[in-house]
Amino acid sequence: MHRNAVMLAVVLLGNLMLPFISAQNEPKINASDQTILTADTSSKQVILQCNLTTAHTRHKESFWMKNGQDIPNTRTEQKDTIYRINKPRADDSGEYMCVYTFDTAPNANTTIEVKAKPDITGHKRSENKNEGENATLYCKSVGYPHPTWTWRKMDGKSPMELDNSTGRIFITNRDNYTELNILNLDINTDPGIYECNATNAIGNNAQTTILRVRSHLAPLWPFLGVLAEIIILVVIIVVYEKRKRPDDIIDDDEPVGQMKTNSTNNHKDKNIRQRNTK
Amino acid sequence: MPPAAATNLGYTPPDGGWGWAVVFGAFISIGFSYAFPKSLTIYFKEIQEYFSVSYSEIAWVSSVMLASMYAGGPVSSILVNRYGSRPVVIVGGVLVCTGMALASFGTNIIHLYLCVGVIGGFGLAFNLQPSLTIIGTYFQVKRPMANGLAMTGSPVILSTLAPLNQFLFDSFGWRGSFLILGSIVLNCCVAGALMRPVNKSIPRKTIDESSKCESEAQEHAAAEDTTTHSDNLQTEDQSESKGHSFVQKFIDLSLFRHRGFLIYLIGNVVLFFGFFAPVVFMAPYAKHQGIDEYSAAFLLSIFALADMFIRPTTGLVGNTKWIRPRIQYFFSFAVSYNGVCHLMCPLASGYTGLVVYAVFFGLAFGMLSALLFEVLMDLVGAPRFSTAVGLVTIIECGPVLLGPPMAGALVDYFGDYKYIYYACGVFMLVSGIFFFVMHYYNYKKLDEERGKSKAMETRNSDEAVQLKMNQADRTMNETDE
Numbered sequence: 001m002h003r004n005a006v007m008l009a010v011v012l013l014g015n016l017m018l019p020f021i022s023a024q025n026e027p028k029i030n031a032s033d034q035t036i037l038t039a040d041t042s043s044k045q046v047i048l049q050c051n052l053t054t055a056h057t058r059h060k061e062s063f064w065m066k067n068g069q070d071i072p073n074t075r076t077e078q079k080d081t082i083y084r085i086n087k088p089r090a091d092d093s094g095e096y097m098c099v100y101t102f103d104t105a106p107n108a109n110t111t112i113e114v115k116a117k118p119d120i121t122g123h124k125r126s127e128n129k130n131e132g133e134n135a136t137l138y139c140k141s142v143g144y145p146h147p148t149w150t151w152r153k154m155d156g157k158s159p160m161e162l163d164n165s166t167g168r169i170f171i172t173n174r175d176n177y178t179e180l181n182i183l184n185l186d187i188n189t190d191p192g193i194y195e196c197n198a199t200n201a202i203g204n205n206a207q208t209t210i211l212r213v214r215s216h217l218a219p220l221w222p223f224l225g226v227l228a229e230i231i232i233l234v235v236i237i238v239v240y241e242k243r244k245r246p247d248d249i250i251d252d253d254e255p256v257g258q259m260k261t262n263s264t265n266n267h268k269d270k271n272i273r274q275r276n277t278k
Numbered sequence: 279m280p281p282a283a284a285t286n287l288g289y290t291p292p293d294g295g296w297g298w299a300v301v302f303g304a305f306i307s308i309g310f311s312y313a314f315p316k317s318l319t320i321y322f323k324e325i326q327e328y329f330s331v332s333y334s335e336i337a338w339v340s341s342v343m344l345a346s347m348y349a350g351g352p353v354s355s356i357l358v359n360r361y362g363s364r365p366v367v368i369v370g371g372v373l374v375c376t377g378m379a380l381a382s383f384g385t386n387i388i389h390l391y392l393c394v395g396v397i398g399g400f401g402l403a404f405n406l407q408p409s410l411t412i413i414g415t416y417f418q419v420k421r422p423m424a425n426g427l428a429m430t431g432s433p434v435i436l437s438t439l440a441p442l443n444q445f446l447f448d449s450f451g452w453r454g455s456f457l458i459l460g461s462i463v464l465n466c467c468v469a470g471a472l473m474r475p476v477n478k479s480i481p482r483k484t485i486d487e488s489s490k491c492e493s494e495a496q497e498h499a500a501a502e503d504t505t506t507h508s509d510n511l512q513t514e515d516q517s518e519s520k521g522h523s524f525v526q527k528f529i530d531l532s533l534f535r536h537r538g539f540l541i542y543l544i545g546n547v548v549l550f551f552g553f554f555a556p557v558v559f560m561a562p563y564a565k566h567q568g569i570d571e572y573s574a575a576f577l578l579s580i581f582a583l584a585d586m587f588i589r590p591t592t593g594l595v596g597n598t599k600w601i602r603p604r605i606q607y608f609f610s611f612a613v614s615y616n617g618v619c620h621l622m623c624p625l626a627s628g629y630t631g632l633v634v635y636a637v638f639f640g641l642a643f644g645m646l647s648a649l650l651f652e653v654l655m656d657l658v659g660a661p662r663f664s665t666a667v668g669l670v671t672i673i674e675c676g677p678v679l680l681g682p683p684m685a686g687a688l689v690d691y692f693g694d695y696k697y698i699y700y701a702c703g704v705f706m707l708v709s710g711i712f713f714f715v716m717h718y719y720n721y722k723k724l725d726e727e728r729g730k731s732k733a734m735e736t737r738n739s740d741e742a743v744q745l746k747m748n749q750a751d752r753t754m755n756e757t758d759e
Contacts, residue, residue: 129451214450219382219450219453222458224461230464233468237468
């Protein structure tokens, strides 16, 4: 009985110690804090650092990942690994991870977040469509964390909420992309300047697109105008020619040149002898 | 007795006066004929997306239009021989307008092929031939100048249409633009209205009338045109009445026995293989070298500017008394210069090199274009020019259509643009040398024939004078007695 109690105590103690021991076996990584990219820091270099402080076994190598994808040329065998971002821009933001691989243990990693205001990289400056067609306006952004999108229509200088009372407007939002679809364009209410706004925890950004709606009859007026001009020109030319015609005939009466005719004038007076002496 | 100079025409062309208005009309007509198919390419991207077709299918619109324009040549020639230039040009303008207006309501790509391609192309063919023909009827002495000025229409109207088309496209979309373009093309009808048939009842002027010696020399040179004394002068007079009625009804196939015409035809077929491809590939080649899109487009503008400037200048030079009698050599020089230009293009490096190439190529292209139809007129003469140009265009149809795709195939196969330039340069150089050699031989033959016919004429006239003298003597003797 004495022996059973001692064994129980050892097992209990062992169980109590287990977390501490396993904690000591887990590798610890010291990493830099999250960074926020702003306009001020755009010229400074951003340095992300990872230190492997405690490890049970010797690690094999380490590398960096961004947003779940390997960053090439970052594999080293050092315990301390550094990733530099030169001249950071909005698309350099994201979730960075330093990963340590081991021979006999699973990988260990830490995440460092680099956040920035969203930057709108893709949008159409203007869209021209005919009446009754469908218009698609879009905006693309880069930046982490992914923004929430809102679409507004500019009324003069200030943006207004979109009026979807006619139910023709559909908005599709994805992580870094948004699309505004307007079906069956109406020439009276739809034309104008539309603004897409991307907002995240750090800040927001917006871009505008001009939507123009052409009416079906619009080309008809220039067509008729040019037609009229052509008819006038043709009439002028024809009238000028009809008036010129009589003048042409008068011109013909003028002696243009003496034709060398076989003039028999010289033979009229037969008394004059004509001899060609050669 | 006046030399048998202008007898081939039967009247003296005015060489001025209303002729310049006709040149302006021809300027517009020719300009639209050449520039219109090229300027439509701006709409292709939008139409391609609208009808959901591939790029090659949309490029067919341009090809069909060009093919119809060249294939309509003989039809146009027959109509011009029958009815004169004016009605044909007006009908041509109306045809293109209807084609474009119908196309603006098109619902599928086949519709576009028919309306823009076939109808539009035929309309443009009805513009091109008559304009060239009527210049030949109005001008003899100043004809190279008139031709040069008329051919300037092509780059000028292209430079006007390109930004205009862009503006119309932004404002009205492709359907509206086609409608408005249809109305703009009706200006060809105005040009046609200007093409009053030449007044043939003006009596012949004699050489004594000319005041200046230079103009006399020019008239002489023009009179000793290769046309008047080329092949079978006597038989031409005899079969003239028969030939004219034949020409009026059908195509005058006797042209195929005409030495000058054959030289021109063979040389041109080789030439046209390498004529248009360098223009088509200039911008892609520039982009391939790493030049941005706007600078590449600017290259084309430089090319067009050089082209615009050199055409009237070539006309002026071709009119001088030194060049006019031997204008075929000038043309051969222009062709060879084109070839040399293309062969040197791969040596051009960087943007400045390409700019220099664009300038020289523009000059070469313009020189050739200005002389292209003038030399044909010089070879076959104004009466048969209409038929000749119809036959030439329908046979040139092949190389013109095959040239750019073949060049494209070369690019795809070799992956490098310089082979196009080598190929085109070789084609044009071969053609130029062919022209030089054949025309030297042709001029020699013509001089021989002229010498022979002149000898016969003087002999005939001497005999006639002798006969008259004898008769006069006899009558005198009779009256004396």
